[in-house]
Amino acid sequence: MNFLSDDQKMWRETVHRFMDEEITLEYIRKCDMEREYPYEGYAKLAKAGWLQLLIPEEYGGNGASIFDYAIMCEAIGKYGFDFAAAIAVPTFTAMNVVRFGSKQQKLDYLDPFMKGERRFSISISEPSAGSDAASTRTRATLENGEYVIRGQKLWCSGAAARDVVIAMLVRTDPAAPKHQGLSVLLVPNNTPGLDIRRLPTLSRRATGTTEIFVDDAKVPEANRLGAAGQGWEIIGANLRLERIAIAAAYVGNAQTVVDTALRYAQQREQFGRPIAEFQVIKHMLADMQTQVDAARLLAYRAAEMATRGEPCDKEVAMAKLFGSETLQFVSRHGMQILGGHSMLPEADMERYFREGMQSTIGGGTSQIQRTLIAKSLSL
Ligand SMILES: Cc1cc2nc3c(=O)[nH]c(=O)nc-3n(C[C@H](O)[C@H](O)[C@H](O)COP(=O)(O)OP(=O)(O)OC[C@H]3O[C@@H](n4cnc5c(N)ncnc54)[C@H](O)[C@@H]3O)c2cc1C
Numbered sequence: 001m002n003f004l005s006d007d008q009k010m011w012r013e014t015v016h017r018f019m020d021e022e023i024t025l026e027y028i029r030k031c032d033m034e035r036e037y038p039y040e041g042y043a044k045l046a047k048a049g050w051l052q053l054l055i056p057e058e059y060g061g062n063g064a065s066i067f068d069y070a071i072m073c074e075a076i077g078k079y080g081f082d083f084a085a086a087i088a089v090p091t092f093t094a095m096n097v098v099r100f101g102s103k104q105q106k107l108d109y110l111d112p113f114m115k116g117e118r119r120f121s122i123s124i125s126e127p128s129a130g131s132d133a134a135s136t137r138t139r140a141t142l143e144n145g146e147y148v149i150r151g152q153k154l155w156c157s158g159a160a161a162r163d164v165v166i167a168m169l170v171r172t173d174p175a176a177p178k179h180q181g182l183s184v185l186l187v188p189n190n191t192p193g194l195d196i197r198r199l200p201t202l203s204r205r206a207t208g209t210t211e212i213f214v215d216d217a218k219v220p221e222a223n224r225l226g227a228a229g230q231g232w233e234i235i236g237a238n239l240r241l242e243r244i245a246i247a248a249a250y251v252g253n254a255q256t257v258v259d260t261a262l263r264y265a266q267q268r269e270q271f272g273r274p275i276a277e278f279q280v281i282k283h284m285l286a287d288m289q290t291q292v293d294a295a296r297l298l299a300y301r302a303a304e305m306a307t308r309g310e311p312c313d314k315e316v317a318m319a320k321l322f323g324s325e326t327l328q329f330v331s332r333h334g335m336q337i338l339g340g341h342s343m344l345p346e347a348d349m350e351r352y353f354r355e356g357m358q359s360t361i362g363g364g365t366s367q368i369q370r371t372l373i374a375k376s377l378s379l
Contacts, residue, residue, distance in 0.1 A: 008071060015075035018048060025348065028079040031206035032351055035198075037161045038086050038206050045076075045087055046116025054095055059110050066241070070248040070303035074296070077249030078256045080348070081327070081355040084249035086207040089158050092241045093120035093167050096184065100226035100234050105186065109165060121189075122242070123156040123168040123212065124235055131368050133169070134179045134232060138214060140170035146218045147172075147185055149193070153212040155362075160198045160210050164189040169235055172228050182231030186223040193217030203354040204362075239364065240313065243320040244306055246363050247299040250323035254292045257330045257352050261285060261337040268339075281337060288330040295319075295326040314376035321369035324359035331356040 004012065023041045031038045045051060054069050055061020069091070077084035094113050097105055097120075112118035129135040138151025149170055159166055166187045173181035189196060195213040226234055262285055265276035275281050302319040305312035331353040335342040342349040360366040 004071075008068070011068060012071050012075055015050075015072050016078065018044075019075060019078055022048075023076075023079070023083070025079045028083045028206070029345060029348060029351065032080065032082060033205075033345055035205045035208070037158075037208060038083055039162070041083060042086055042119075043116055046114075049114075051087070051091055051094075051116060052114035054091060055098060055110060055114060059098065059106055060114060061110075065307040066244060067300070067303045067307045070244055070299060073245045073248040074252040074299070077252030079253075080351055081246075081249050081253045081359060082204055082206050082351075084252065085157055085204060085246070088242070088245040088249060089122060089207070090120040092238065092245050093122045095241055096122075096167055096225060096234055096238055097186075099237060100184075100230065102222070104222065105225070109186070112163075117163060119158060119161055119164045121156050121159040121164050121166045122238060123153045123159065123166050125153065125155045127152055127154050131365055133235065134182065136169050136171050136182055138168070138170045139174065140172050140183065140185060142172070142221060145221050147221060147224065149185065149187070149214050149217045149219070151214050153214065155199075155209050156196075156212055157204060157209045157362075158207050159189055159212060160196050160208050161189075166212075167225065167234075167238075169231055172224075172231075176229065179232045180229050182235075183228050184225040184231045184234045185219055186225060187217065187219050191217045191219060201358075203351075203358040240306065240316055243316045243363055244299070244303050246359070247295070247302065247316075247319035247323035250327040250359050251292060251296045251299050253352060253355060254295060254323070254327045254330045257327070257334045257349070258285065258288045258292055260347075260349065260352075261288065261330075261334040264338050264341070275337070284333050284337060288333055291326045291329060295323045298322050314373055317364075317369040317372040317376075320363060321366055321373070324356075324363075325366060327352070327359050328356035 022044050052061035053064045057063040073088055076087055097109050124133050140147040140149045168185050168187045171181050172183040193216045196210050198208045198210050201209055265281050266274050268275050298319040302315040305315055334349045335353050338349050341347050
C-alpha cells in the first residue's frame with residue numbers, strides 16, 4: 001500500500017506509535033473486560049490534539065482532510081474497534097456542529113470538544129426505528145422557546161459517559177411527510193428528564209451503548225441544529241462521514257487480526273512443526289490478508305472521494321459493507337487458527353470476533369449497504 005504520500009505515511013506511523021506507546025493493547029483489553037469507558041485514552045488523544053483534526057482552522061482545529069481522518073481511524077482501530085468508536089463517534093458527530101451549527105453553537109461546543117472536556121454522541125435509532133431510521137417517534141414540541149422531548153432512543157453509543165452532548169434525532173412536525181418532519185437537537189446528557197442506561201451488549205463494552213428514556217426533557221430552541229425539518233439531511237451527512245470512519249477502523253482492527261493469527265501460526269507447533277507450515281493455514285492467512293488489503297483500498301477510495309467533495313454514497317456503502325464483513329471473516333478465521341487459545345481474553349481474538357459480529361449491524365447493516373449499492377446501480 002505505498003501510494004500514500006510521505007506525509008500520510010508519517011501520519012499513519014505517528015498514530016500507530018501513539019497507540020503502541022500511549023494507549024496500549026493491554027489498556028484496551030482491560031477497558032473491555034471491565035466494561036469501563038476509556039477516559040484516560042480519550043484524554044491522551046485530546047492532549048495530542050487529534051480530536052480537532054477535522055475541525056476547520058477558523059474554529060481552532062487543524063482543518064485536515066477526511067483522508068487524514070480515515071488514516072487516524074484506521075490506526076486507532078488497531079487494538080479493537082471499540083476504542084476507535086470512543087474517538088470516532090464524538091469526532092464525526094462534532095462535524096454536524098461545524099456544518100449545521102449556529103455561530104453560538106460553534107462557540108459553545110467546539111472549543112470544549114477539542115479540549116476533551118465535552119464529548120458528542122449521535123442518537124438516531126429507536127426501538128421501532130432501526131434500519132428504517134426515519135420512522136422516529138421521539139417527539140419534540142416547541143413550548144415557550146423550549147423543546148419538550150418525550151420518547152425513547154436506543155443504542156446510543158457513549159451517551160452514558162461524562163460530559164456528553166447527544167445529537168438527537170426527533171420528530172418536530174408529525175404532520176409533515178416522514179423524512180421532512182425531523183430535526184436534530186443538541187441534548188446534554190445531564191438534562192433532567194433523561195434516563196440513560198448502559199446495555200450489557202456483546203461488544204462495545206468499553207464505550208458502552210445505551211437506551212435512553214426521555215420524559216419531558218427540555219432544551220432551549222437554540223439547541224436545534226440547523227433548521228426545523230432539516231434533521232434527515234443532517235443525519236445523511238453524518239452517516240456518510242461515520243461510515244468512512246468506521247470502515248477505516250474495521251480495516252485497522254482486521255489487520256491486527258491477521259498479524260496476530262500469523263504470529264501465532266508461526267510459533268505454535270503441532271505434529272513437530274509450526275502450524276503455519278500446513279497449507280490449509282497458509283491459504284487461510286493468504287485469503288485474510290488479501291481481503292484486508294481490498295477493504296483498505298475501498299476505505300481509502302471512499303475517503304479520497306469525500307475529501308475531494310465528489311458524490312460517493314455508493315463507494316462509502318461499499319467500504320462500510322466490505323470493511324465490516326472483512327473484520328467478521330478474518331476474526332472468524334483468527335479464532336480457528338488460534339484454536340482453544342482463541343477463547344481467552346488475553347489472546348484478544350474473541351474480542352475482535354465480537355467486534356466483527358457487531359460491525360455488520362452498527363452504522364447501518366450489511367443488508368442496507370447492499371440496498372444502497374443496488375440503488376446506485378438503478379436497481
Ligand atoms: C454496538 C452498537 C452500537 C450502536 N450505536 C449506535 C449509535 O451510537 N447511535 C445510533 O443511533 N444507533 C446505533 N446503533 C444502532 C444501529 O444503527 C442499528 O442497530 C442498525 O441500524 C440496525 O437497526 P436494528 O438493530 O433495529 O435492526 P433492524 O432494522 O430491525 O434489522 C433487523 C434485520 O433485518 C434486516 N433488514 C431491515 N430492513 C431491511 C430491508 N429493507 N432490506 C433487507 N433487510 C432489512 C437488517 O439488515 C437486519 O439483518 C448501534 C448498534 C449496535 C449494535
